[in-house]
Amino acid sequence: MIETIVFDIGETITRGDRYWASWADWIGVPRHTLSALVGAVVARGLDNAEALRLIRPGVDVAAEYRAREAAGRGEHLDESDLYDDVRPALSALRQAGMRVIIAGNQTTRAGQLLRGLALPADLVVTSGEWGVAKPEPEFFARVLDVAQTPADRTLYVGDHPANGIIPAKQAGLKAAHLRRGPWGYLWAHDPEVAAAADWRIDSLTELIDITGR
Template structure:
């Protein structure tokens, strides 16, 4: 029985459109160019940050992030960044008595911005706040600690095979792979992803059906 559902952030509950557009603008390159580079690294199975390194060889991403914040061009997140199914899906899960947690590889600032949206969830946490990031097993151990639930009763939902599906499964959680965003679409039918995922979904509203089954 699923008692707790934990959702990834980027391309699970939020669109990454603005994130990548803002980086392209900051680096002074066409948005289409950076978007294409993101697609290239996704196809290679590399970390998304590699797209920034391709666009600007030798870039110090942490230093650039700080520079953007100082210049008033740092992270932004509001209601328009949420996928349309997020609030209905979360409300339905809460209505079923499921504990709902949002936890992904984001900064402390992203955590603050997410909490400001007042989503119908029990907890929002980021890797920047925890000091450990996916795919490290300690991230998922922390998930289980805050969930206060048995691994078999906890479902992790995400789009990324290497960061979500495989490590969550290895940590004993149930897994739903979401066909959303570049990673979700490109790797949806990969045999290893299909084998590892307990469920494969196209919309977050399907989670209520999983809980109620």
């Protein structure tokens, strides 16, 4: 029986449209160009920040992030950045007695912004706040610590196989692969993902039936 559900953030809870559009505007390239490059590096199994380095070789991404913040062009999240199924699914799961946690590879600022949206979740936390990121085993150890449930009663939901689904399974959690966003669609039918995921879903609302509450 699943008692806690842990949701990834990017392309699970939030859309990436605004994030990459703002980076394209900052570095001065058409939005489509950066979007296409993100897809290319994803397909090659690289970190998506490599798309920025293809445009500006040697760029210090962290320094550019700070410069954006200082210029008033930093991270922003509002209701339009959430996928449509987020609030209905999370609300239904909590009403069914589930503990709902949102945890992903995001900045400290992103964590603050997400909590400001008052999502129906028991905890919202980011790798920037924890000081450890997926796919490191310590990240999933922290997940289980805050989940307050055994690993086999904790379900991880995300779109990225290498960063989420596979290491979550290695940590003993159940896993649901979400077919959403570049990573979710690209690896939707990958044999390794199919073998690792306990469930494969197209919408977060499917979790209501999966958990059987």
